Amino acid sequence: MWWYVGKRLLQTIPVFLGATLILFILLKLRPGDPILNLAGNKPVSDEVRDALAAQYHLDDPLFVQWFQFVKSAITLDFGETFSGQPVFDLIKQTFPVTVTLAIMALAIDAILGIGLGTIAGLRRNGWFDSSVLVVSLLLLSIPIFVVGFVMQLVFGVKLGWTSPTVGSDWTVSSLILPAIVLAIANFAYTIRLTRTSVAENLSADHVRTARAKGLSNRLVVRDHVLRNSLVPVVTYIGINLGSLMAGAIITETIFNIPGIGNAAYTAIQKGETSTVVAIVTFMVMVYVLMSLLVDLLYAVLDPRIRYV
């Protein structure tokens, strides 16, 4: 087990370095003179230019600059937005909402996806299975922001069950509708994955043995089919926590939620590329960390993984 943990940790390092390298190159490709940008696009004297270049390591070789970029990412020092606010402060302010939203979406995804997927898998090719398949195909083909707007219109504006936008004083209950919208993106996959997994396990040898020794159907399904079917599903859902945060950028924009995605969107609209890159770097770090945790969890759940 520890050997596996060590190997997996070592694999994360080049991935993290590579991802920061890509983001760093993209940041460097940005047109314009970075020193002029720093000075607010005013003409600068040579002394100021040299001082700024030294302060931001702009006169170092690119390799050293990349090293500085990685170092600042690890120490969570992401520079400042154009209005002078440290980007990490912005992240600290906005991240809790996004995490809450992502966890709620994850819970909805897990409960509905596993529930419906299990029923569909147990009654394969029945009417329930077929209609769940059709609905999941439809959900896959409609862009998430269209779903978002429709839900906002129907439940927020027409029916008035919840407020259509969230705003800065968010509460957990006001996030329910956005969380459902966010969950829908992954929901269709979760259902399909659970369904296939359950249907496969139903015909497995150990399930036949369980039936042969006279267990009730409920016990067979709960202890023998579900428990074994859920390993891939749980992994999939776990990995999603990272991608849900990425998906939050659209949901947060639609419902005006003051989260990290909304901050990124505002930065895109203002053309603040450096802020966009900083926020994305942070999200990538969260994503890589989450995949690492999920992989380790997977190894705990499924002993076969550890010994490969």
Added chain:
Amino acid sequence: MSDIRPGQERFVAPIDETPLRAIDAVNVDAVPENQWKEAWKRLRTSPLFWLATAILLVIALMIFFPTLFTNADPKKLDLADSFEPGRKGHPFGFTEQGGDVWARTVYGARASVAVGVFTTILVAIVGIITGAIAGFYGGIVDTLLSRFSDIFFSIPLLLACIVVISVLNNTFPDRGFWGSVLVVVAALATFAWPQITRQMRGAVLEIKNLEFVDAATAIGASKMRNLRRHIVPNALAPVIVASTISLGVFIVAESSLSFLGLGFPTSIVSWGNDISAAQTQVRSGNNLQVMFIPAAALAFTVLGFILLGEAVREALDPKARKK
């Protein structure tokens, strides 16, 4: 014994009941039907496949012969027509800027489908080659390629595209239709190929140790020939399915980027842009058709590709078919 295929007769003919003449008449050189012909046979009988084909045919007509669907000019904007309801020749009315909703939807198919098709082709080529090399050669080549693809895989697609396009937007502000398509395709393809690489690698790993590959080696096939003639064609099935489905995913991704203001410039008629421009209307609950018509066209197209992928999956993998 009705479904004996050419080339199989000699294995199944019961010797003691078959006259010698009949055995001699068997064409020994006949090639057994290959996987693709078999798949095509199953595909032809699948209603799902024909439904998908019908949908995609309509979309193809929209792309190549838009005048079959509308006579209006998609780029003509007249503020006097702003949010006018439908009238003769303009079945779904007008957008806020006074553009014909239906004409814009018909002409918008081009940009959206172009992004999907070109991204998929690029991703499939890169993914198949890197995946085949990683799976076939193994060892250090595999490790390097896999770690390299992990790097691109570690950045969520939408986030990566946001960064790439916001950088490129500043670098090439004015780039015309194909330039804009190229930017979106490049951004999507750069971060989407590892998916196909992983799948191809897995398939090649599984197939390269099968007996028929050993048999080919035994009769003198070189490594390269084995890879080209025997391993890659047999490993392609899951990749084709995944590519077809991801085509739809790319179209959706483009519209999401347009929604964020990072897809096509607003001067280009595309579904993403039209849906995005209509968003302010939806909150008020008025003029819903301005969003729903392009959104429906988009969903319809994506559904077409997903259904096609499902149909091909069932045809290529008889085990997965309903029992």
